[in-house]
Amino acid sequence: MKAWEDGASPGITMDLLTPNLADITPEGLSLTGDVTGDEIGLTREDTILSGPLAVGLDLTKVENTVCLTGVVEGTAVRECVRCLKDFEEPVAFSLRVVFEPEPKAKPKAGPPAAKRVDARKKQPEPVEAEAEETADEIYHYQGDHLDLAPMLREQVILSAPMHPLCKDDCAGLCAHCGKDLNEGLCRCPVEPASNPFHVLRGLKTEPK
Ligand SMILES: [Zn+2]
């Protein structure tokens, strides 16, 4: 929790997050440095990082298209879905994305073309093809520099496990008393509902 607040000095990494297109020479541009969750716009709801992320990026440019590859490493604080305890987990993933210029806004003229599209001609969604290919993800930039923060934020979120577990065999919490079963068994009966004494007790305490 505390690690979230004490971010490294801002400013130093601004160049890392907003590289100028002009700096991407024919030999490419390599960027390395640390970025904090704050700097890439990560909120507590997204992912809690313990400390900054180490980022290493390689950019190459062909005409106006920038290919970016790199690695991101750090540590995240996650909540175990079984025992609800916070635990630290390494964050490590590689990046491969493409930046293209933001498409120019279409001039307002006539009714939207989409409305005139015949429904019968609708193409089926190319879901299968997309699953097969590992196509580079495409981001857009405006002006003379890239803004890497939103892309990095998104990639950090995507790298998070759907069901974080503090350990593969986490025993979780007892559904009845809430005890962390990793610390030992509780005294709850295995099948409380089938215990006749529980039923009797319930009847006795029932208000008249
Ligand atoms: Zn756990």
Ligand SMILES: [Zn+2]
């Ligand atoms: Zn229990």
